[in-house]
Amino acid sequence: MDYRFSDAMSNISPSAIREILKYSSDPAVVPFSAGNPAPEAFPVSRIAEISARILSERPITALQYGATEGYQPLREHLCRYLKEKHRIGSEADSLIITTGAQQVMELAAKSLCNAGDVIITEDPSFIGSLNSFRSIGAKLVGVPIRPDGMDLEALEEALKANPNAKLIYTIPNFQNPTGVTMSWEKRQGVYALAKQYGVLIVEDNPYGDLRFAGEDIPAIKTLDTDGIVIYAGSFSKVLSPGMRVAYAVGPEPVIRKMTVAKQGEDVHTNMWAQMVTYEFMQEGFEQHLDSLRAIYRKKAELMMRLCDEHLVPTGITYLPIEGGLFLWATLPEGADMPRFCTEAVKEHKVAFVPGTAFLTDQSVPCRSFRLNFSTPTDEAMIRGMQILGKFAHEYLK
Amino acid sequence: MDYRFSDAMSNISPSAIREILKYSSDPAVVPFSAGNPAPEAFPVSRIAEISARILSERPITALQYGATEGYQPLREHLCRYLKEKHRIGSEADSLIITTGAQQVMELAAKSLCNAGDVIITEDPSFIGSLNSFRSIGAKLVGVPIRPDGMDLEALEEALKANPNAKLIYTIPNFQNPTGVTMSWEKRQGVYALAKQYGVLIVEDNPYGDLRFAGEDIPAIKTLDTDGIVIYAGSFSKVLSPGMRVAYAVGPEPVIRKMTVAKQGEDVHTNMWAQMVTYEFMQEGFEQHLDSLRAIYRKKAELMMRLCDEHLVPTGITYLPIEGGLFLWATLPEGADMPRFCTEAVKEHKVAFVPGTAFLTDQSVPCRSFRLNFSTPTDEAMIRGMQILGKFAHEYLK
Secondary structure (H helix, E strand, O other), rough: OOOOOHHHHHHHOHHHHHHHHHHHOOOOOEOOOOOOOOOHOOHHHHHHHHHHHHHHHHHHHOOOOOOOOHHHHHHHHHHHHHHHHHOOOOOEEEEEEOOOHHHHHHHHHHHHHOOOEEEEEOOOOOOHHHHHHOOOOOOEEEEEEOOEEEEEHHHHHHHHHHHEEEEEEEOOOOOOOOOOOOOOOHHHHHHHHHOOOOOOOEEOOOOOOHHHOOOOOOOOHHOOOOOOEEEEEEOOOOOOOOOOEEEEEEEEHHHHHHHHHHHHOOOOOHHHHHHHHHHHOOOHHHHHHHHHHHHHHHHHHHHHHHHHHHHHHHHHHEEEOOOEEEEEEEEEOOHHHHHHHHHHHHHEEEEEEEEEHHHHOOOOOEEEEHHHHHHHHHHHHHHHHHHHHHHHHHHHH | OOOOOOHHHHHOOHHHHHHHHHHHHOOOOOEOOOOOOOOHHOOHHHHHHHHHHHHHHHHHHOEEEEEEEOHHHHHHHHHHHHHHOOOOOOOOOEEEEOOOOOHHHHHHHHHHOOOOEEEEEEEEOOHHHHHHHOOOOOOOEEEEEEOOEEEHHHHHEEEEEEEEEEEEOOOOOOOOOOOOOOOHHHHHHHHHHHHHHHHEEEEEOOHHHHHHOOOOOHHHHHOOOOEEEEEEEEEOOOOOOOOEEEEEEEEEHHHHHHHHHOOOOOOOOOOOHHHHHHHHHHOHHHHHHHHHHHHHHHHHHHHHHHHHHHHHHHEEEEEEEEOEEEEEEEOOOOOOHHHHHHHHHHOOOOOOHHHHHHOOOOOOOOEEEEEOOOOOOOOHHHHHHHHHHHHHHHHHO
16 A cells, blocks of 8 residues: 655654654663653652542542543633733633643644645744644744844744744743743744734743743733734643643634634543642642752753863853753854764764754754753763763864 | 634534533533443542552653653553454554544544545544544545445445545444444445545544444454554543543554654653553453443443333434444434424423534534433433423424
């Protein structure tokens, strides 16, 4: 049988990241390639205790079908919480619980874009979201990212050149893969341009709670008096990715359409996970976030120190970060980055992700790579960066 | 803001079923409209016990990111189980765990169909799947269903008339909404036609384990020496729908493409639910299925008795069933079915679903409606059917 796939799905190439991740499953490999929360960041005993209570007191609610929009107590709590803590959400907005934040991107794109419509995105950006957009046949137009966020001139050019642009996709805090945070001025600029050109914004904020230095910058969604921002939040980095609980806050008609789309995908999100998340938020949630920030501050500072010590002397540069889980490093001019990544994992058992994977056009030359510091233990980080430094020294001389 | 949605999503009308379900949330309403497993069918204490063990012994596996394909022990166990018990799956097949079986339909359609491509389906069929297909822009072509399954002549005509048909969608066992089971001869016929016209089959089997009378008929997938059948199974009706665990077995290249599509939707299915499902299958699973069949046999037999007693004398007919969760009833010629459904729920607080909801073309006249007997208690069923009989008697005289 000669299988012919849809045009959209045929255009997604098996990603470089998966190749690298294959090697990473070898326990001898130092996994700077993943994006997993640190094992010590999981509030295991509280989840076990909450889960036992739910399965004893309300088992049928946890095991029966639920509403597509999500578990009502969690929806209501999140609406209040986001309004009070982050000034996110208005009377004109609605909230849907999703199976991970990836689903927000897919549902938004599916609801708003026909095949061939354009989605404008930071370039590089999170490969999962890019593939999500590709899977519904959207055309990606990349806008370069600077140390303070999207290049606004390039964004305006992209909007002018693509009258069929439907969405602007951004990760404003500790962007994946670059770790860059968008300045308040640029957030206002992106909002103004989106409004001017009649395009919606998808604001993806999985790492916002993981700021360990500097000051929080309000979400673009806080500016949204025009009903043009779909805001995505997630519990994957602050509670558990395996539970797959996230949410979107957006204009009611858009969330309603996304709900219809979700009904055709997974009907609703796992009920147990929604109930555990709700109960978990009722007590000590802020202290839990504090403890996560302490964990990742320590790991990030260690990682930056190791970069300074082992990579910078070889000519590799990196962008310093104030939060999130990733560092973006760049080889000096003339260096062959893909080969560097491949040799590092194959011959030295240190895995990280070639920057190419995150580009809207993967054929564009790229000398950067992404280092994750939440997955490996401190010991593995120290060992891995020593090895990487030695290899880089040889490779780049 | 004037929101413009994608063509595919604009074509999905807020379904009649949702209108009816709104009324059903009133606890005074008898819910023949839902499709929920009976509360007594949930193995609550075993799930609680397994869950506690998992969260104590392997919490990080349950809470961390998992593979898109699914939890490996569950995948391997299911492959063996399906092969040994149902002769499903070959060397050329692969298996993916999905977030409910709805996701199988969506992933298959997304992987294989461009907007405008045709999916041929039994008519009526499950509205969730039809909307799933509509959401990716597929055009639905309905083939009438007979008491022994799809009309094969109509199927061949549909295949001839639609060279861009990519999939044939069927629920061969206790079809939703009609309760019809496809004969072995017709299964062979559907397979032969699919092969002849180079079209894949999506075989959706959520109710297969709920046969309480008659003999099991092998799945179409057991015929699949050509790699043309994607088989979908689910734990929603035999363990818990709230957990959202299902799977697809299909040709390896197709499952691989569906895996890429799933990665762009929810990355992977809730890990806890996959682990609970795996552990649950290790002990007493067959006895559990036996106990479910006993529960639903009793409820189905009661429901058929109540139909004979209260509906048949008014001129309403129904198709007898040997399994599943639904009965398909039809008003006598000339009767206004939509008004019958609306008045029943609004004025008599008995909810069921107008057959129109399940049609590929909802503008076609229809006199049938779907009655579910797993959701209401026996007492509610008896009361509801008495009320419905009385109302039908008035309405149809």
